[in-house]
Amino acid sequence: MAAPNTDIDIVRDVAALRERVHAWRAGGSAVGLVPTMGALHDGHLALVRRALDRCGRACVTLFVNPKQFAPHEDFARYPRDEGRDADVLARAGAHLLFAPGVEVMYPEGHRTQVSVGRLGEVLDGEFRPGFFVGVATVVTKLLLQAQPDVAFFGEKDYQQLLVVRRLARDLDIPVEIEGVPTVREQDGLALSSRNAYLAPAERQAAPALYRVITDAARAVAAGAEAREQETLAVATLKQAGFGRVDYVAVRDAETLEESSAPGRPRRVLAAAWLGATRLIDNLAV
Numbered sequence: 001m002a003a004p005n006t007d008i009d010i011v012r013d014v015a016a017l018r019e020r021v022h023a024w025r026a027g028g029s030a031v032g033l034v035p036t037m038g039a040l041h042d043g044h045l046a047l048v049r050r051a052l053d054r055c056g057r058a059c060v061t062l063f064v065n066p067k068q069f070a071p072h073e074d075f076a077r078y079p080r081d082e083g084r085d086a087d088v089l090a091r092a093g094a095h096l097l098f099a100p101g102v103e104v105m106y107p108e109g110h111r112t113q114v115s116v117g118r119l120g121e122v123l124d125g126e127f128r129p130g131f132f133v134g135v136a137t138v139v140t141k142l143l144l145q146a147q148p149d150v151a152f153f154g155e156k157d158y159q160q161l162l163v164v165r166r167l168a169r170d171l172d173i174p175v176e177i178e179g180v181p182t183v184r185e186q187d188g189l190a191l192s193s194r195n196a197y198l199a200p201a202e203r204q205a206a207p208a209l210y211r212v213i214t215d216a217a218r219a220v221a222a223g224a225e226a227r228e229q230e231t232l233a234v235a236t237l238k239q240a241g242f243g244r245v246d247y248v249a250v251r252d253a254e255t256l257e258e259s260s261a262p263g264r265p266r267r268v269l270a271a272a273w274l275g276a277t278r279l280i281d282n283l284a285v
Contacts, residue, residue, distance in 0.1 A: 068134030
């Protein structure tokens with residue numbers, strides 16, 4: 001493994017990114033890629049640590065992707081502090097930060113989009129139309145730009161992880177996609193950059209999401225009927241102070257379709273609102 005880094009290089013164009021990656025590979029190092037939108041927390045750093053463990057060289061991307069925000073969503077207020085993020089990454093040992101501008105990622109005349117079909121249209125795709133087209137498009141570009149050996153994504157965004165695996169497989173992009181377990185606060189709340197939006201009372205209520213999906217996963221694993229557990233979970237979240245509950249769903253862990261087939265892995269996925277903040281979480285059954 002390469003020696004720990006005490007500083008981090010920042011590049012902003014694709015040619016410079018590829019020059020660094022190719023030099024690492026020519027020197028015998030594997031390259032791990034960690035795509036982010038910044039506002040880094042310990043969940044992101046777990047991805048960096050895993051990239052360093054597996055690959056030795058870790059490249060982190062920082063790009064707040066406008067194509068995955070609807071007009072009414074939080075693109076304008078999404079937290080941005082590149083200097084802080086660069087310092088955090090340097091201390092974590094990452095070797096390179098790719099921080100392109102919109103003009104690099106989507107130059108004038110850019111028209112191509114990437115869609116994975118139904119996998120990106122259910123659950124979050126239903127409540128955030130076009131979201132996964134934006135995700136799939138930017139991740140495809142990042143994988144082709146950086147050409148890593150392995151790319152690392154958190155299981156907290158489980159549907160995103162499946163979308164990325166599908167696009168890499170369908171488009172024959174020669175990269176391994178590895179999911180990294182969700183990092184949580186001591187009270188169970190999944191780490192997320194959007195947790196910063198929560199007011200104190202909302203933050204106190206937020207761990208109920210993890211408790212509810214934990215109870216649902218245990219019940220379904222013990223033989224309870226999935227639909228009943230979904231209904232119970234929604235009611236429990238509303239009693240805990242959540243407003244709109246977009247979904248609590250027990251789905252096939254690979255297709256995200258409803259499934260009761262014996263032996264198939266399943267996942268409980270949920271999305272719910274506390275005030276103006278939308279939280280998501282999931283657990284294996």
